[in-house]
Amino acid sequence: MAVYTQVSDEALAAFLTEYDLGAPLSFKGIAEGVENSNYYLETEKGRYILTLFEKRVNADDLPYFVGLKQHLAAKGYPCPSPIAARDGKALRTLEGRPALVVTFLEGLSPRKPNVTQCRQLGAGMARMHMALADFGMERANSLGPASWPRLWAGREADADALQPSLADAIAGDLAAIAAAKPHALDLPRGTIHADLFPDNAFFLGDTFSGAIDFYFACTDALAYDLAICLNAWAFEDGGASLDYNFSKGAALIAGYESVRPLEAAERAALPVLCRGAALRFFLTRLVDWSSTPEGALVKPKNPLEYAGRLAFHRKVETAEGYGA
Numbered sequence: 001m002a003v004y005t006q007v008s009d010e011a012l013a014a015f016l017t018e019y020d021l022g023a024p025l026s027f028k029g030i031a032e033g034v035e036n037s038n039y040y041l042e043t044e045k046g047r048y049i050l051t052l053f054e055k056r057v058n059a060d061d062l063p064y065f066v067g068l069k070q071h072l073a074a075k076g077y078p079c080p081s082p083i084a085a086r087d088g089k090a091l092r093t094l095e096g097r098p099a100l101v102v103t104f105l106e107g108l109s110p111r112k113p114n115v116t117q118c119r120q121l122g123a124g125m126a127r128m129h130m131a132l133a134d135f136g137m138e139r140a141n142s143l144g145p146a147s148w149p150r151l152w153a154g155r156e157a158d159a160d161a162l163q164p165s166l167a168d169a170i171a172g173d174l175a176a177i178a179a180a181k182p183h184a185l186d187l188p189r190g191t192i193h194a195d196l197f198p199d200n201a202f203f204l205g206d207t208f209s210g211a212i213d214f215y216f217a218c219t220d221a222l223a224y225d226l227a228i229c230l231n232a233w234a235f236e237d238g239g240a241s242l243d244y245n246f247s248k249g250a251a252l253i254a255g256y257e258s259v260r261p262l263e264a265a266e267r268a269a270l271p272v273l274c275r276g277a278a279l280r281f282f283l284t285r286l287v288d289w290s291s292t293p294e295g296a297l298v299k300p301k302n303p304l305e306y307a308g309r310l311a312f313h314r315k316v317e318t319a320e321g322y323g324a
């Protein structure tokens, strides 16, 4: 359930007087999502999403996220387009929180993406990278390798409670990635989504219809975005095991390369980038897992899903191991 902040009828009415959106026809909290409070808003002018930014989003980053969506929308890329009020400003305040209205995006998020959708996603992400190539703003990746030791500190026992000997394996991943120095590799950089999981990608049938939830977007290696997506889209629960689906991984990479071919250095870096991406999501999930009180509104995501991915990545040495 992701409605942390309630919006009263009076506050909504006062808020909407600042826009040219007409009167509200429908207003409902959206259960999906974990970070912010999201509402479906229909007015006389159309359908929108109203987001109230909660504490985990740094308010100083909001102009970057709004600018990024404005840039993509101006290029015709399918994503939520920020709506400015009459004074020209899109970022506002509602119920004491920073608030933003964006356009509603058509489509459904796949629960179990198929091979065609993986190919489409790869191409859709590469088009996003290309559309953002001339985006002028920058944001450091606050969840990059430099942040991992801090996320991991003091959580060894939590990891071992989830799976015996997991702490040693994670310490090994941290050491191996630090030794590989992925940040010193000379990889093409740009603006990446950094959380383009299936729940943040929309499809009409098997056709990619757009991306949402840019609140982890940052400036980083473009191939790291691909690595994040290989983790999120190409693994399947095989019952007792977690399996990498080569057809899906290969389709995702081929879709990406149909728009933006990878450089040799990016291909070579794919195993360490995939391992790093899995570690990043394992660590943030572990933090949430051990710090979310029982009975909280939001159910934390299972870190073991990413421990399973890490076990796979430890054995991969070349991009071919992912179907590239």
Ligand SMILES: Nc1ncnc2c1ncn2[C@@H]1O[C@H](COP(=O)(O)OP(=O)(O)O)[C@@H](O)[C@H]1O
Pocket: 002, 030, 032, 033, 034, 035, 036, 037, 038, 049, 079, 080, 102, 103, 104, 105, 106, 199, 200, 212, 213, 215
């Ligand atoms: N622009 C949009 N168009 C259509 N639905 C959206 C849009 N933005 C968000 N949603 C809906 O709201 C849900 C939560 O949004 P999301 O940005 O993922 O939240 P959070 O940042 O809290 O995780 C999405 O799963 C989707 O159903």
Ligand SMILES: N[C@@H](CCOP(=O)(O)O)C(=O)O
Pocket: 033, 034, 035, 195, 197, 199, 200, 213, 281, 284, 285, 301
């Ligand atoms: N994709 C992350 C969690 C972030 O959730 P989102 O709803 O904001 O996309 C994970 O799976 O750990």
